[in-house]
Amino acid sequence: MSSPILVIGGGHAGAQAVDTLRREGYNDRIVLMGDESYVPYQRPPLSKQFLSAEWDVARLSLRHQSYYDEHKVELRLNSRAVRINAAGRVVTLSNGEELHYSRLLLCLGASSRQLACPGAKLSGIHYLRNIADARGIKDRLRHGARVVVIGGGYIGLETAATARKAGCTVTVLEMADRIMNRVVASDVSAYFEREHRLHGVDLVCNAHVLRVEGGDRAERVICAAGGIYEADIIIVGIGATANMQLAMDAGLECENGIVVDEYCRTSDPAIYAAGDCTYHPSIRFETRVRLESVDNAFEQAKTAALNILGKPTVHDRVPWFWSDQFDNKLLIVGLSQGHDRQVVRGDPGTRSFSVCYLKRGELIAVEAVNHSKDFVAARRLIIERARPILTRLHDPGTPLKAIT
Ligand SMILES: Cc1cc2nc3c(=O)[nH]c(=O)nc-3n(C[C@H](O)[C@H](O)[C@H](O)COP(=O)(O)OP(=O)(O)OC[C@H]3O[C@@H](n4cnc5c(N)ncnc54)[C@H](O)[C@@H]3O)c2cc1C
Secondary structure, eight states, X not given: OOOOEXXXXXXXXXXXXXXXXXXXXXXXXXXXXXXXXSSSBOSGGGGTTTTTTSSOHHHHBSSOHHHHHHTTEEEEOSOOEEEEETTTTEEEETTSOEEEOSEEEEOOOEEEXXXXXXXXXXXXXXXXXXXXXXHHHHTTOOTTOEEEEEOOSXXXXXXXXXXXXXXXXXXXXXXXXXXXXXXXXXXXXHHHHHXXXXXXXXXXXXXXXXXXXXXXXXXXXXXXXXXXXXXXEEEEOOOEEEOOHHHHHTTOOBSSSEEOOTTOBOSSTTEEEOSTTEEEEEXXXXXXXXXXXXXXXXXXXXHHHHHHTTOOOOOOOXXXXXXXXXXXEEEEEEOOTTOSEEEEESOGGXXXXXXXXXXXXXXXXXXXXXXXXXXXXXXXXXXXXXXXXXXXXXXXXXXGGGOO
């Protein structure tokens, strides 16, 4: 039997890669292996529709088992890769089994960053990365339960909104002086702070968690300056780190993620990588990035699959991301780092506005709050390196697509 193309990681990127391989006419063996027990599924609903019980597990699936059967993709669930022998092109699984490969694609994703204060290992402290995590949280979001969320980033805030909608008493503890501090403009933070407070979330910024206390299980969070927050459940959302140990141990170049080039190639010619685990070039922004976004996982996986098949393809995308909190949709496109001008279009009081970022006169990023038209227009304008006329950009009455 020939050695297959082996894809490790059954998430968004892994599922997309095998689909592209088959669509492009590759009809030899493909093995898709992952350490979870579910067919590859969508992760974003875990903090939204799945946590609120609107969706069940079946609805999360990206494709049903029948897809893998029909397309002769050998799907191996509950299988964890523990070692790559790059010279011998062999992967060892946790049960000792060895799998040979012709080409290897690493779609390993990321893991929740762990709390590191005293009491961090008490039971009753939850993270949210996979279905098992979400199930552990969902069962505890009962009406009246006291939920303390550590971290005011996307996952913490989405979870806080879902918990509040379930009737829980919710406190969010954010270390910085505003929520989503690293990723959005202060106007956007201020808008979402108001929204959360209006819905009854107790939002505490500048909160430095000192320790978690409890007996058998976590009962309260203690902050500097005397803040004590009693909890029935604690949910931690303080970021994620790339799953790259497997690649590091195999001698692949890694730095903030598995280093790949614009073809999604690692430092080993037979090994590619895609998705959250990669540290990759952004051609449009002339920098290297590690992104946690569904679009990036899908697009890099497609690029990697095409290159594996010998069809040279460059990953050259403007990144985008969304977040849903209560009835608000935040859409972000581009990278705002290095901007020299920021323009707010519209009045946050109308619940629909955008923040535009420029660098040397070019539009480089837009954060659109309940404004999908600005988002759609911005995607094209950023690719085209559009140079907005400032008076038009400032005028929310001028459609974004007409600002040049
Ligand atoms: C709660 C939550 C909400 C999110 N919301 C949004 C959103 O609104 N919008 C958005 O754009 N993005 C969102 N994201 C981010 C998005 O889900 C990720 O960017 C996306 O899942 C990345 O896909 P991936 O395939 O790279 O990694 P993953 O989907 O994480 O898949 C990686 C898989 O590899 C497995 N694996 C790792 N190591 C091994 C190994 N050694 N052997 C076998 N298997 C292994 C992992 O268990 C996992 O199943 C959210 C993420 C979370 C957790």
